[in-house]
Amino acid sequence: MSVIPNRPKKTQNGGMTYRTALLNFAILVLLPGGSHAADQPQWGMKHNRNLISTETDIPATFDPETGENIRWSVDLGTNTYGTPIISHGKVLIATNNDNPKDSKHEGDRGVLMCFDEQDGSYLWQLIIPKIADYQDWPRIGLTSVPTVEGDRIYLISNRCEVLCVDLNGLQDGNDGPFTDEATYVSPDSSPLPLGDRDGDILWATNLIEEIGVHPHDAPFGSILVVDNYLYLCTSNGVDASHRFMPEPEAPSLVVVDKETGRVVAVDGENMGRRTVHCTWSSPAFAEVDGKGLIFIGGGDGICYAFEAYQPDQDSSEISILKRVWRFDCDPLGPRENVHEYKGNKKISSSNIYGMPVYDKGHVLIAAGGDLWHGKNEAWLKCIDASQTGNITESGEVWSYPLERHVMSTPSVLADLVFIGDCGRMIHCINRETGEGHWSHNAEGDIWGSPMVVDGKVFVGTKRGDLWVFAADREKRILGRINMKAPIQGTPTAANQTLFVATMNKLYAIGVD
Numbered sequence: 001m002s003v004i005p006n007r008p009k010k011t012q013n014g015g016m017t018y019r020t021a022l023l024n025f026a027i028l029v030l031l032p033g034g035s036h037a038a039d040q041p042q043w044g045m046k047h048n049r050n051l052i053s054t055e056t057d058i059p060a061t062f063d064p065e066t067g068e069n070i071r072w073s074v075d076l077g078t079n080t081y082g083t084p085i086i087s088h089g090k091v092l093i094a095t096n097n098d099n100p101k102d103s104k105h106e107g108d109r110g111v112l113m114c115f116d117e118q119d120g121s122y123l124w125q126l127i128i129p130k131i132a133d134y135q136d137w138p139r140i141g142l143t144s145v146p147t148v149e150g151d152r153i154y155l156i157s158n159r160c161e162v163l164c165v166d167l168n169g170l171q172d173g174n175d176g177p178f179t180d181e182a183t184y185v186s187p188d189s190s191p192l193p194l195g196d197r198d199g200d201i202l203w204a205t206n207l208i209e210e211i212g213v214h215p216h217d218a219p220f221g222s223i224l225v226v227d228n229y230l231y232l233c234t235s236n237g238v239d240a241s242h243r244f245m246p247e248p249e250a251p252s253l254v255v256v257d258k259e260t261g262r263v264v265a266v267d268g269e270n271m272g273r274r275t276v277h278c279t280w281s282s283p284a285f286a287e288v289d290g291k292g293l294i295f296i297g298g299g300d301g302i303c304y305a306f307e308a309y310q311p312d313q314d315s316s317e318i319s320i321l322k323r324v325w326r327f328d329c330d331p332l333g334p335r336e337n338v339h340e341y342k343g344n345k346k347i348s349s350s351n352i353y354g355m356p357v358y359d360k361g362h363v364l365i366a367a368g369g370d371l372w373h374g375k376n377e378a379w380l381k382c383i384d385a386s387q388t389g390n391i392t393e394s395g396e397v398w399s400y401p402l403e404r405h406v407m408s409t410p411s412v413l414a415d416l417v418f419i420g421d422c423g424r425m426i427h428c429i430n431r432e433t434g435e436g437h438w439s440h441n442a443e444g445d446i447w448g449s450p451m452v453v454d455g456k457v458f459v460g461t462k463r464g465d466l467w468v469f470a471a472d473r474e475k476r477i478l479g480r481i482n483m484k485a486p487i488q489g490t491p492t493a494a495n496q497t498l499f500v501a502t503m504n505k506l507y508a509i510g511v512d
Helices: 018-029 207-211
Strands: 070-075 085-087 090-096 110-116 122-128 147-149 152-156 161-166 201-206 224-226 229-233 253-257 263-266 284-288 291-297 302-307 323-328 357-359 362-369 378-384 396-402 411-413 416-420 425-430 436-441 451-453 456-460 465-470 477-482 492-494 497-501 505-509
Touching: 085 147, 085 492, 090 505, 147 224, 201 207, 207 263, 224 284, 224 291, 229 291, 284 357, 291 362, 302 362, 357 411, 362 396, 396 425, 411 451, 416 456, 425 456, 425 465, 451 492, 456 497
Parallel strands: none
Antiparallel strands: 070 505, 085 090, 090 110, 110 122, 147 152, 152 161, 161 201, 224 229, 229 253, 253 263, 284 291, 291 302, 302 323, 357 362, 362 378, 378 396, 411 416, 416 425, 425 436, 451 456, 456 465, 465 477, 492 497, 497 505
16 A cells, blocks of 8 residues: 655536426525536535536437537447546546557556546546456446545545545656556556556555455445545455355445545444345435434445544554444345345345435435346335434335336435336435335336436436436426437536436537
């Protein structure tokens, strides 16, 4: 692990019914830190992870073929699973290296690309070599979503590292103490010549070496920054057979000092013993009754709340986070020998892929049978976040059944909740009662999440359609745009522009 001392930080810039339109407008205006033209430096709102935006003038219709309302588009790799992040005039997106930007970096790699927000011009990329196939699936690339604070990017690499990266790449020099990028980017450790189109790593912490995790398929997640610390899932998971957990006692949630990269705390829940596949959920944060809580969905189908890390000045040991409550989203699922149910579509454990969203004293989170190996059952749960202990029975406010599996994070706007599922359905749900207002067959699996902005709901599908609905309790389709390639992530709104990544292309969409 390499570390970096304190550095100066740059400041961070930042059609419905009449009644619903007024209510939604009021909610957006009053959102913490809300404005009508701002960067989007994190996946979801800070810190509650809600996927809504205060941006305006976002068009409901556009056409990739004719260029209508397309400000610019750029080619990516061939596998793009992440969500665009926008900060300080730059757009960041994770992808693979099947369409190399630089001839010296050829072959299977993870790639973080950086583009100019105004015109899409290519600025720089961080190349990350691969590790073992089933821990870093071939050609899947980099799947995590970066988080930006000031001039720093925090990222989970495809090698299961926590990386702190300079937002300006090597264009402003090679800042340290990590200065060995020439060797890092080379798959055989033979130094490669680097230039100002390459990324600049400030520090790197390898979670495999530091805390013994065993990533599976692809390390994934979006880092949550709270004060001086980074919170992230570890992607600890099963082996290639999907019937054995190599590191059952390794943590699933880790806390890292954002200045030094030192691991300072982990969970002590031993989720690995109950995890049917992997822990890929990203954490959220909120203050509940005056106490800072970290929420995360476990690979065991349990939603956890922990006290936010408080440093012990007298200890250099790794702390164990204090659990405040646990809520089992699938209490009837097996909790012992979970891998014996692999492939069982009726009886198996559940897991959680999407993020928990905190809203008005409640946590909303989706859970269900594993997409590849589990049962065809899933739910959206609303949990009372003010309780303590095992709140599986007492903490459930409501439960809404979804269609088959779910990968999505819910979006909450006033008294409405929007979510998609792998049964190809998009749902609008009453926030207070959990009753459904409407559902719609999107004709394609939904792996990303809905984005609510400017009175509209944008949802992408693996079929390649971007659906646009009115953010209302009455279903109204405003658009269905063929994006020509699968959409795996979540659209992002920033600075009166909608950014949409397909598997192979990134679009900036705005009013002409």
